[in-house]
Every structure is written in C-alpha cells, then in structure tokens.
Amino acid sequence: MDEFILIFRHEDGNKVASPEQLQIWMKQTMDWIGSIAAQNKFSGGNGLPFEDSKVVRPNNMVTNGPFGDIKETIGGYIMVKADSVDEAVEFAKGCPVLQGEGNSVEVRKIAKGDGIH
Amino acid sequence: MNDFLFIFRTDYGAMPTGTPEEAQAATKKWMDWVAGIAAQNKLVDRGNRLKTTGAVLRPNNIITNGPYTEIKESIGGYTMVRASSLEEATELAKGCPILQMGGNVEIREVNPL
Amino acid sequence: MHKDLYGNGPAALVCKPGHCLFSLMEQQELIPHLFRTEFRKITAVLCKLFGMEHIEIAEDIASDTFLSAVETWSFKGLPANPTAWLYAVAKNKAKNYCSHHAVFTQKVAGQVQAVTTVEEIQVDLSEENITDSQLQMLFAICHPAIAVEAQIGLSLRILCGFGIDEIAGAFLTNKETINKRLFRAKEKLRAERIPIEFPPPAAINKRLETVLTTLYLLFSEGYYSESQDTVLRKDLCIEAMRLTYLLIENGQTNLPQVNALMSLMCFHASRFEARMNKQGEAVLYHEQDEQLWNHDLITQGTYFFNQASTGASISKYHIEAGIAYWHTIKADTKEKWESILQLYNQLLQLEYSPIAALNRTYALSKANSKQEAIAEAEKLQLTDNHFYYTLLGELYKGIDNQKAKNNYQKALGLAKTRTDRHTIQKQIDQLV
Numbered sequence: 001m002d003e004f005i006l007i008f009r010h011e012d013g014n015k016v017a018s019p020e021q022l023q024i025w026m027k028q029t030m031d032w033i034g035s036i037a038a039q040n041k042f043s044g045g046n047g048l049p050f051e052d053s054k055v056v057r058p059n060n061m062v063t064n065g066p067f068g069d070i071k072e073t074i075g076g077y078i079m080v081k082a083d084s085v086d087e088a089v090e091f092a093k094g095c096p097v098l099q100g101e102g103n104s105v106e107v108r109k110i111a112k113g114d115g116i117h
Numbered sequence: 118m119n120d121f122l123f124i125f126r127t128d129y130g131a132m133p134t135g136t137p138e139e140a141q142a143a144t145k146k147w148m149d150w151v152a153g154i155a156a157q158n159k160l161v162d163r164g165n166r167l168k169t170t171g172a173v174l175r176p177n178n179i180i181t182n183g184p185y186t187e188i189k190e191s192i193g194g195y196t197m198v199r200a201s202s203l204e205e206a207t208e209l210a211k212g213c214p215i216l217q218m219g220g221n222v223e224i225r226e227v228n229p230l
Numbered sequence: 231m232h233k234d235l236y237g238n239g240p241a242a243l244v245c246k247p248g249h250c251l252f253s254l255m256e257q258q259e260l261i262p263h264l265f266r267t268e269f270r271k272i273t274a275v276l277c278k279l280f281g282m283e284h285i286e287i288a289e290d291i292a293s294d295t296f297l298s299a300v301e302t303w304s305f306k307g308l309p310a311n312p313t314a315w316l317y318a319v320a321k322n323k324a325k326n327y328c329s330h331h332a333v334f335t336q337k338v339a340g341q342v343q344a345v346t347t348v349e350e351i352q353v354d355l356s357e358e359n360i361t362d363s364q365l366q367m368l369f370a371i372c373h374p375a376i377a378v379e380a381q382i383g384l385s386l387r388i389l390c391g392f393g394i395d396e397i398a399g400a401f402l403t404n405k406e407t408i409n410k411r412l413f414r415a416k417e418k419l420r421a422e423r424i425p426i427e428f429p430p431p432a433a434i435n436k437r438l439e440t441v442l443t444t445l446y447l448l449f450s451e452g453y454y455s456e457s458q459d460t461v462l463r464k465d466l467c468i469e470a471m472r473l474t475y476l477l478i479e480n481g482q483t484n485l486p487q488v489n490a491l492m493s494l495m496c497f498h499a500s501r502f503e504a505r506m507n508k509q510g511e512a513v514l515y516h517e518q519d520e521q522l523w524n525h526d527l528i529t530q531g532t533y534f535f536n537q538a539s540t541g542a543s544i545s546k547y548h549i550e551a552g553i554a555y556w557h558t559i560k561a562d563t564k565e566k567w568e569s570i571l572q573l574y575n576q577l578l579q580l581e582y583s584p585i586a587a588l589n590r591t592y593a594l595s596k597a598n599s600k601q602e603a604i605a606e607a608e609k610l611q612l613t614d615n616h617f618y619y620t621l622l623g624e625l626y627k628g629i630d631n632q633k634a635k636n637n638y639q640k641a642l643g644l645a646k647t648r649t650d651r652h653t654i655q656k657q658i659d660q661l662v
Contacts, residue, residue, distance in 0.1 A: 005165070037587075038590050074223075092174045
C-alpha cells in the first residue's frame with residue numbers, strides 16, 4: 001500500500017469566514033478525516049494557517065507570501081494510505097475545501113525509501 | 118515551541134538529470150542539512166519527497182493531472198521542524214539545498230487538525 | 231467484601247489492612263482475603279530483595295507463609311494481628327531459606343547492598359518499602375521485552391496475588407496453559423536481566439506507555455471478559471484500578487496520562503452493575519438501568535479527569551476518558567453524540583482499531599444521520615467481525631428491516647459466545 005498526500009489549495013487565502021461558517025467547516029473536516037481514519041487509511045496531517053508564513057528563496061531572500069507563481073495558497077494537508085492514486089482521489093472527493101469554488105486538492109504520491117527522505 | 122512545515126518548491130523541468138555521483142552528492146547535502154536540524158533536536162518529521170505523479174481534484178469532481186507538477190514552483194517534498202518562532206524556523210530553512218537549485222522553501226506554522 | 235471496596239473509591243482501592251474487619255470475618259474468608267492483599271506485598275518485597283532471577287523463590291516463600299498460617303491458625307485460632315503475623319513468618323522463612331542455601335545467599339548478598347552475612351539480610355516489610363517494591367515490580371514486569379499477554383499474566387500473579395486457577399478462569403483457559411505462560415515469562419525476565427528498579431526520570435514516559443497499556447488491558451480483560459464469573463471479573467477491574475492508583479500516589483508517575491487512564495476506568499466501572507442482568511446476560515447501554523450506575527465512581531472519574539487536564543499532550547486515554555464521560559450521561563442529546571463523534575474522530579487518527587471505527591460510525595448515525603452512517607459503515611468492510619454486522623443491522627433498522635435482519639443473521643453466524651448470540655437473536659426477534 002502506498003502513501004499519498006492530499007494538499008488543500010485555497011484560491012484566496014485572505015477570504016475571511018464567519019465563526020459559524022468556520023465551525024461548520026471544522027466539523028465537516030473532522031468528520032471527513034474521521035471517515036478516512038475509520039477505514040484505517042489515515043496517516044497524518046495538519047492545517048497550515050495563512051498568517052505567520054514566509055518563503056526563503058536563493059541568496060537568503062526571505063519574503064512573505066504569495067507562496068508560488070500560482071495564486072492558490074496551501075491551507076493544509078493530510079496523508080492517506082491507498083492502493084492507487086484513484087483510491088486516494090476518492091478520499092479527496094470528500095474534502096470540504098472543495099466546496100469553495102476555485103479551490104482544489106492536489107493528490108501526490110509520496111516517495112519512500114529513496115535515501116533522501 | 119511550535120511546529121513549522123517546510124514546503125520545498127522547485128521547477129522539476131529544470132532539474133538536471135545528473136550522474137549517479139552527482140545524485141549521491143545531492144543526497145548527502147540533504148542528509149547533512151536535515152541531520153543538522155535533528156542535531157539541534159528541532160526535527161519533528163523528516164517528511165517525504167513527492168513523486169511527480171499525481172492528480173488535482175477540483176469542485177464538482179473534476180479531476181486533472183496537473184498543473185501542479187508542471188508549473189515552475191511545484192512541490193517536491195516537505196519536512197517538519199520545531200522552532201520557537203517563525204524567524205527561528207526561517208533560519209533553519211536557509212541551509213536547505215533546494216535553494217542552490219533555484220528552488221524555494223515555504224515556511225508555514227502548523228495547526229494540528 | 232469486594233463489592234464494598236469497589237464502591238468506596240481510591241482510598242479503598244489501596245487495600246490497607248483494616249484491622250476492624252478481621253473480627254467480623256470468618257477465618258475461612260479471612261485467609262483468601264489476606265492471601266489476595268498480602269501475598270503480592272510479600273512477593274514483591276522478596277523479589278526486590280533477591281533479584282528477578284529468584285522470582286520463584288520469593289513466590290515459594292510467600293506461598294509457604296500462607297500454608298503455615300492455615301496450619302497454625304486452625305489449631306491456635308487467629309493471632310491478634312494476622313498481617314503482622316504473616317510478615318514475621320515471611321521474614322523468618324526468608325532468613326531460614328538464606329541460611330540453608332549458602333550459595334544462594336552469597337550470590338544474593340553479593341549483589342544486594344553491602345550485606346555479607348545471613349544475619350544482615352533485612353526483609354523490610356514497611357509500608358513504604360512494600361509500595362516501592364510493588365511499583366518497581368510493576369515497571370519490571372511491564373517491560374517492553376516481555377510479551378503483553380505474559381505481562382498481564384505475571385501482573386495478575388505477582389502484583390495482584392491471583393491464584394493460577396483464577397487467572398485461568400479470567401482467560402477462559404486451563405491451569406497448565408497459564409502455568410506454561412507464566413514459566414516462559416519468568417524465563418524471559420531472567421534472560422533479559424530486567425532490573426527491579428524505578429526507571430530513570432528521562433525514561434519514565436516511555437516506560438509508562440507499556441505499563442499503562444498493560445493496566446488498560448488488565449481492566450478490559452475484566453470489563454469485557456466472556457467469563458461468567460462476575461466476582462472474578464470485577465476483581466480484575468479493581469486490581470487494574472489499584473495498580474493505576476499506585477502510580478498516581480507516586481509523585482514521579484502522577485502524570486496526566488495516568489490520571490486519564492484512572493478516569494477512564496472509573497467512568498467505565500461505574501456501569502459495572504448495570505451491564506449484566508440477573509441471568510448473566512449483557513444489557514445494552516441504552517437499555518441499562520441508570521439507578522444501578524455508581525455515582526461515586528462517576529464523581530471520582532471526573533476528579534481524575536480534571537487532574538489529567540494539565541500539560542500539553544493528549545493521550546488516547548484522555549480521549550477515551552472523554553468518550554466514557556459522555557456515556558455517564560444518559561440523556562440522548564445531539565451535543566452528547568456530536569462530542570462522542572469528534573472524540574472518536576480524534577482517537578482514530580491517533581490509533582486505529584476496528585472497535586473505534588465501529589463506534590465512530592454509530593456516533594455518526596446519532597450526530598449526523600443514519601443514511602450517512604450506513605454509507606460510512608459500508609466502507610469499513612470489517613466482514614469477519616460480528617459487531618460490524620450488528621452495527622449494520624442497527625443502522626438499517628427502521629430504514630430497511632429486511633437488510634437489518636440479513637445483517638443480524640450474518641452477525642449471528644460470526645458470534646462466538648453464547649451471550650453475544652443471545653443478544654443478537656433478541657434483536658432479530660424484535661424485528662419481526
């Protein structure tokens with residue numbers, strides 16, 4: 001069984017949600033992750049708040065965001081165990097982040113045992 | 118102390134396909150850098166490299182194969198460190214070998230789910 | 231006797247010899263009671279004194295002491311202070327053993343303190359040394375090098391003073407199997423040269439993990455055992471709680487995760503009387519008579535839960551204690567099930583187990599909807615688990631009774647114990 005990372009990309013990291021929306025979103029996220037964990041396919045993850053972040057570039061250049069040449073900001077990630085990228089994508093389909101138009105979940109296979117990581 | 122995630126971004130297309138010796142030297146640089154953080158007892162999880170294969174899922178179940186592995190700054194891997202401030206974490210990131218290859222390191226404070 | 235201990239909480243969990251009780255007790259009851267409380271103390275102290283390689287000698291001397299008690303007391307009647315009598319006899323027997331086994335004594339004397347002669351060997355049966363020895367034995371027995379099953383067996387024998395047939399009863403097996411298991415475990419303790427000592431401060435957290443796992447399993451063994459012997463099952467739970475309390479009483483091990491485990495045990499134990507009816511059949515949670523729940527234990531559970539709520543890290547015992555807490559509130563509110571659901575979501579991320587996955591899905595049906603829970607349950611595919619089909623049966627009830635029945639039938643086919651089959655059959659009968 002392989003491991004995949006599901007990276008949550010938000011189109012606009014500066015959007016401010018109401019506390020009520022946040023609470024609903026939290027519950028949906030926890031239920032979604034609980035569902036994956038109940039299938040014994042969850043292997044870790046974290047949320048990444050938009051504040052307090054930097055980018056280090058070559059020659060010790062440190063900047064605040066934006067973080068890439070794309071406008072999406074990463075809001076968090078989880079790692080799942082799956083037999084194929086398709087199975088991992090199935091898990092991703094339940095991610096509440098996808099309720100936001102323009103948001104996406106990047107699904108990437110994790111490289112293991114290659115001596116570097 | 119808080120946990121910070123390092124996200125390594127680089128242009129896969131521009132990555133040189135080096136000789137085995139060069140690859141080994143590159144590996145060593147990574148190992149040395151990560152070990153340096155571990156030696157300060159600040160390594161939480163050495164993380165993983167990400168393969169270039171993957172998919173992107175968008176609302177309404179639209180699945181595509183990119184563009185995140187084709188863009189200039191696609192994610193190549195991540196590492197988790199422990200630091201007392203964003204500044205300290207940023208200092209730790211400065212030694213990352215990806216910077217010598219034109220890549221960059223995004224530093225994000227972690228909010229456990 | 232045990233029932234009283236059970237209800238009286240932490241103070242009573244540490245079985246201090248209550249002398250006033252002795253006069254009320256018939257000798258017949260007194261000896262088994264003393265055996266349970268004193269055998270383990272004498273054994274722990276002697277083990278600590280002689281070292282792990284002589285664990286059997288310690289056990290033999292302790293057993294021999296009780297044999298003498300039975301013989302002497304039946305002729306002469308009870309001594310004024312039976313416990314003190316036992317300790318004095320145990321000390322003499324230990325000294326006698328040493329003087330008759332010069333080689334053994336030299337070996338022991340060589341490694342124990344600065345003792346050179348038999349006369350100098352001190353058997354210290356003070357309360358302080360008993361507690362220290364028991365704690366150190368707890369860490370030695372619950373060593374990561376020892377298989378978990380063996381840890382539980384050894385704990386029951388050495389730390390809880392259970393007889394071999396009682397242990398066999400608890401594990402639903404025979405005496406030979408238990409004897410063999412204990413023998414192998416002791417061999418392993420010797421081979422690994424596991425010292426009887428308190429772990430160094432830096433290692434305590436790590437070593438506690440194993441100790442807590444064993445105590446947790448010991449408790450579960452009593453709580454969920456298939457054994458029909460209610461007294462024995464309750465004893466297992468009390469012993470697990472007593473040993474956990476031993477850790478709480480010690481400053482170095484009075485840590486959040488230990489209090490969380492204690493809290494969890496108190497909350498669970500509060501329902502002990504309500505979980506079985508007079509016929510020895512399991513009573514499902516929502517059918518339990520709340521009047522039978524022990525409110526003192528719930529109060530104590532809350533106390534330990536508050537004690538556990540310090541420090542930054544949350545152990546699985548914290549989460550499980552939280553879940554157990556919500557189960558002490560009978561009212562079926564949305565808030566209750568939403569809290570339980572989120573706790574199971576958290577628990578599963580920390581450590582997967584099929585039973586947590588099933589319970590999470592049940593909580594989901596209560597907090598969200600049956601439809602959502604059915605979709606989630608179908609993903610679990612725990613097809614060799616009768617609880618899985620019982621859950622599906624429960625979820626389909628009222629939505630698709632035929633499917634509910636089919637699932638209960640599958641559960642019936644997989645259930646191994648009479649009690650489980652009976653419970654499932656009752657569900658099927660109710661559907662028709």
